[in-house]
Amino acid sequence: MKGILRVALKLLVNDRGKFAALIVGITFAMFLIVQLTSIFSGILTKASATIINIGSKVWVMDPSLQNPLNTIPMPSYVLDLVKSIDGVKYAVPLYSGVGLVKLKDGNWQPATVLGLDDATLVGRPALLEGKIDDIFGADAFIIAKDEDYPKLESPQIGTTFEINDHRSVIVGIAKAPVGGLFGIPTLYTTYNRAVQYLPNTRYTIAYILVEPKSEADIPGILEAVKKTGYLGLTRGEFEKKVSNYYIFQTGVGTNILMMTFISFLVGMSISGQTFYTFVLENLEKFGALKAIGARNSELVYMILCQASFSALTGYGLGVGLSALLIAVGKKYVPNYTAEIGFWNLGLALVMVFVVAAFSSLIAVRKVMTVQPFDIFRG
Amino acid sequence: MPEVALAATGLEKWFGEGEARTWAVRGIGFEAFLGEMLYIVGPSGSGKTTLLSMISGILKPDAGSVAVEGKDIWSSSPNDIADFRLNKVGFVFQDFHLFPKLTTMENVAIPLIFKKMDWDLSMKSAVEFLDAVGLAGKAALPPNKLSGGEQQRVAIARALVGGPDLLIFDEPTASLDGTTGKRIIDFVKNKFLNDKRCILIVTHDSRIYGYADRIIAMEDGQIVKIMSGGEIED
Ligand SMILES: Nc1ncnc2c1ncn2[C@@H]1O[C@H](COP(=O)(O)OP(=O)(O)OP(=O)(O)O)[C@@H](O)[C@H]1O
Ligand SMILES: [Mg+2]
Numbered sequence: 352m353k354g355i356l357r358v359a360l361k362l363l364v365n366d367r368g369k370f371a372a373l374i375v376g377i378t379f380a381m382f383l384i385v386q387l388t389s390i391f392s393g394i395l396t397k398a399s400a401t402i403i404n405i406g407s408k409v410w411v412m413d414p415s416l417q418n419p420l421n422t423i424p425m426p427s428y429v430l431d432l433v434k435s436i437d438g439v440k441y442a443v444p445l446y447s448g449v450g451l452v453k454l455k456d457g458n459w460q461p462a463t464v465l466g467l468d469d470a471t472l473v474g475r476p477a478l479l480e481g482k483i484d485d486i487f488g489a490d491a492f493i494i495a496k497d498e499d500y501p502k503l504e505s506p507q508i509g510t511t512f513e514i515n516d517h518r519s520v521i522v523g524i525a526k527a528p529v530g531g532l533f534g535i536p537t538l539y540t541t542y543n544r545a546v547q548y549l550p551n552t553r554y555t556i557a558y559i560l561v562e563p564k565s566e567a568d569i570p571g572i573l574e575a576v577k578k579t580g581y582l583g584l585t586r587g588e589f590e591k592k593v594s595n596y597y598i599f600q601t602g603v604g605t606n607i608l609m610m611t612f613i614s615f616l617v618g619m620s621i622s623g624q625t626f627y628t629f630v631l632e633n634l635e636k637f638g639a640l641k642a643i644g645a646r647n648s649e650l651v652y653m654i655l656c657q658a659s660f661s662a663l664t665g666y667g668l669g670v671g672l673s674a675l676l677i678a679v680g681k682k683y684v685p686n687y688t689a690e691i692g693f694w695n696l697g698l699a700l701v702m703v704f705v706v707a708a709f710s711s712l713i714a715v716r717k718v719m720t721v722q723p724f725d726i727f728r729g
Numbered sequence: 730m731p732e733v734a735l736a737a738t739g740l741e742k743w744f745g746e747g748e749a750r751t752w753a754v755r756g757i758g759f760e761a762f763l764g765e766m767l768y769i770v771g772p773s774g775s776g777k778t779t780l781l782s783m784i785s786g787i788l789k790p791d792a793g794s795v796a797v798e799g800k801d802i803w804s805s806s807p808n809d810i811a812d813f814r815l816n817k818v819g820f821v822f823q824d825f826h827l828f829p830k831l832t833t834m835e836n837v838a839i840p841l842i843f844k845k846m847d848w849d850l851s852m853k854s855a856v857e858f859l860d861a862v863g864l865a866g867k868a869a870l871p872p873n874k875l876s877g878g879e880q881q882r883v884a885i886a887r888a889l890v891g892g893p894d895l896l897i898f899d900e901p902t903a904s905l906d907g908t909t910g911k912r913i914i915d916f917v918k919n920k921f922l923n924d925k926r927c928i929l930i931v932t933h934d935s936r937i938y939g940y941a942d943r944i945i946a947m948e949d950g951q952i953v954k955i956m957s958g959g960e961i962e963d
Contacts, residue, residue: 354842354851358835365830639826642787643887644815645843646808724788727899728778729823 352652359653360660362636366629373625373661374668377706380618381669381699382676384611388695389677391607393688397532398597399590401447401465404495404528404537405474407560409572410589411442414582418596420533422447424554429581433559436575438568443468446545447557450538452503453513460502462536464514466545473560476539481508481523486541493523495537497530498686514538517548534686615702622665623710626658630714635726642723650718654711662707666700731762734895734927735784739793742779742950753779754950757793763894764924766940769931771947777931778899780947784929785897786814797894815843819888823900825880827872833883834859834868840891858886861920878909885913889921896921898930907936914940 364370396403401419402410411433413423433442446466451459467474467486475483476495485491492514494506506512506521513519519538531537540548546555561583563569569585576583584592598604630637637650673691680687742754754776761767761784769777782788784795786802794801802813814820819840827836837855842848859865862882864875872880881901888896896917902910914930914937922928930941938944946954 352845354845354848357848358831358839358842361835362828362830636826636828639822640839640843641811642814642820642822643840643843644811644813644818646811648808649843722788724782726826727782727787727820727822729899 352649355649355653356656359656362633362653363629363657363660369625369629369632370661373622373629374665376618376621376625377661377665377703378668378672380614380622380706381666381703382672383614383618384699384702385670385673385691385695386676386689387607387611387614388698389673389689389691391604391611392690392692392695394532394603395590395594395597396529396690397688399593400527400529400531400537401463402586402589402593404476405445405465405560406586407445407474407558407562408586409561409563409569409583410586411559411561411576411581411583412557412589414580416582417600418593419447420449422557424552425556425559425581426554427556429579430556430559432579433561433576433581436572438564438572440562440564441471441473442559442561443471443473444542444556445474445558445560446542446549446555448545448549448551449535450514450549452519452536453516454504455512460536462503462514462538463531463533464538464540464545464549466540466542468560469541469543472541473562476525476527479524479526483523485522486539488520488522490518490520491522491540491544492519493525493539494521495525495527495530495539497527497537499530499534499536500527502534503536515548515550519548530686530688615706618702619706619709622661622706623713626661626710627713627717629657630654630717634717634721637718638721638723638726641721642726647719651715654714654718658707658711658714659704662703666703670696670699731764731924734761734763734765734797736760736796737780737784737793738796740780740783740790740795741792742776742783742788742790752776752950754783754790757947757950757952759945759952759955761895761927761929763927764922765942766918766922766928766930768938768941768944769929769947770933770938770944771953773933775947776950777947779950781897781899781929781931785818785820785895786810815840816891817894819891819893819896821881821884821888821896821898821901823903825872825884827880827883827887829871829873831871832869833864833872833875836872836883837886837890839887844891855886855890858890859883861889862886862916877904878913881905881913885917885921894926896926896928898928898932900932900934901930902932902934902937910934911937911940 413425416423430444448464449461450464452462454460479496486493508521510521563572573583677689738758740754740757743750743752745751771777783790789803834852834855837858838851841851841854856868859868862885864882867875872883918940943957945952
């Protein structure tokens with residue numbers, strides 16, 4: 352079969368023009384699919400920025416919370432309830448709100464303010480500059496160095512500004528593994544100061560961060576939280592919930608997935624059409640091969656090899672091109688977000704094989720029905 | 730007594746159904762022998778190509794049998810019939826059907842490749858056969874760089890490379906001028922006809938009748954006459 356494979360590939364590749372058209376079609380489609388889905392994953396990751404950056408294993412929240420921008424505060428007795436659940440090592444509150452920072456030029460810049468539990472600072476970020484204990488100093492805030500950091504005029508340690516009319520001073524600059532989706536900077540302070548600086552409803556706890564005694568305790572803890580009428584989620588589940596919100600509730604997901612599907616259709620029609628023309632043009636030759644003694648199964652094998660070879664080449668080029676563009680984009684475009692992960696690559700691979708299967712299917716049907724007698728009769 | 734290469738009995742083929750049914754071949758039986766060059770001649774539409782296809786395992790007859798080595802080829806499975814064509818028959822089609830995107834050498838090697846012979850060995854053997862038809866120097870060229878006569882010789886090399894018992898030509902001289910036509914038939918007969926092989930030629934071309942050992946004359950799907958050696962007239 353190796354020789355047959357070689358003949359099949361030579362027939363395909365030596366037909367330069369058609370092969371090029373085929374590869375360009377598939378590459379283009381793969382590029383778009385990978386690019387769009389990567390951007391989508393990037394957006395989803397950013398949407399979960401708080402969850403990732405705080406890094407708690409278990410999160411307790413109001414069951415009607417939909418996304419991290421609009422938290423629903425819980426009364427403090429919930430914290431006590433959670434603390435008393437079996438298997439909980441510790442449980443602390445997290446404040447999350449948006450404050451208005453007054454810039455030097457008189458403009459206002461909203462910023463996410465995260466208030467860390469005063470006693471433990473659970474969820475504290477890794478610092479690039481400054482000492483974490485300085486967060487307890489007067490009016491102290493730590494700023495995350497993400498894409499939105501310059502929006503507060505790139506403050507340094509010691510820079511002061513007003514948040515909701517309260518004097519504030521930067522005491523540290525933190526690493527931000529993931530920047531937020533909403534294009535606003537992130538500030539950390541203590542829970543008590545956050546509550547003091549920002550306007551609040553009756554309740555102030557946005558989330559309760561829970562550290563279980565062991566991984567095995569997690570299901571029990573979630574179950575117990577549910578009994579209190581609140582919602583406990585693992586980090587993964589919470590990210591999923593946020594993803595689903597953006598996929599299903601905002602139109603971002605459906606639109607991007609629709610574009611992905613359209614690229615897929617375009618790619619499929621271009622390459623399906625080209626491959627079909629290729630086979631059609633070689634139909635007589637396939638008939639001659641049949642007359643010479645090639646079995647139907649061998650001709651099908653040839654077509655499948657040709658289709659898969661084109662598919663994989665186009666896939667490789669498309670993914671490569673996408674990766675290149677993402678690398679360039681990340682370097683030069685602020686707030687550009689795209690992540691190639693296994694799911695995009697997997698999805699694109701599945702799609703390219705659907706394209707290949709679809710193209711070969713129509714080609715195979717054509718080749719199966721060629722009668723060598725008709726070739727013979729000329 | 731020469732050995733029988735194939736024996737056809739009661740072959741029938743019709744196309745279409747009901748009113749529109751036309752008989753292409755009706756009730757044909759004959760034997761072809763190893764070592765002979767056998768022609769099938771007749772007016773256009775008399776059923777020559779249809780007959781040739783049925784005896785070479787390309788077109789299934791509606792009735793009758795084609796026995797090769799004592800076995801009816803049409804009672805085997807499609808894969809076995811394909812194998813029969815691959816191993817026992819060499820075809821030279823009227824318009825050659827060479828692959829323009831493969832080299833001449835690769836074109837010739839195709840039957841060996843489908844016999845799963847190693848690539849390098851196939852190419853080596855292909856070059857030998859190209860040499861035999863006088864085209865060794867053109868092995869690396871694509872066929873469309875060759876003249877019509879040369880392309881036909883490539884097709885002949887491809888038909889021969891697998892060592893077939895039955896070599897089949899359909900209208901081999903149709904696209905050649907008189908002298909070239911004669912030359913190629915003379916060449917094929919002298920070089921490739923032996924007592925292990927039967928060469929079957931369908932033709933209109935009375936200029937090459939002289940090379941035939943026997944001629945089967947057809948009309949209207951039936952054999953009207955079988956002539957041998959001396960009694961061939963033009
Ligand atoms: N696939 C087909 N469908 C319908 N009729 C056919 C088909 N193939 C052949 N025929 C008919 O069968 C008859 C014999 O055809 P065939 O091709 O065998 O003739 P031939 O002797 O080879 O003619 P030519 O010298 O023109 O090649 C003709 O009447 C032809 O029209
Ligand atoms: Mg004919």
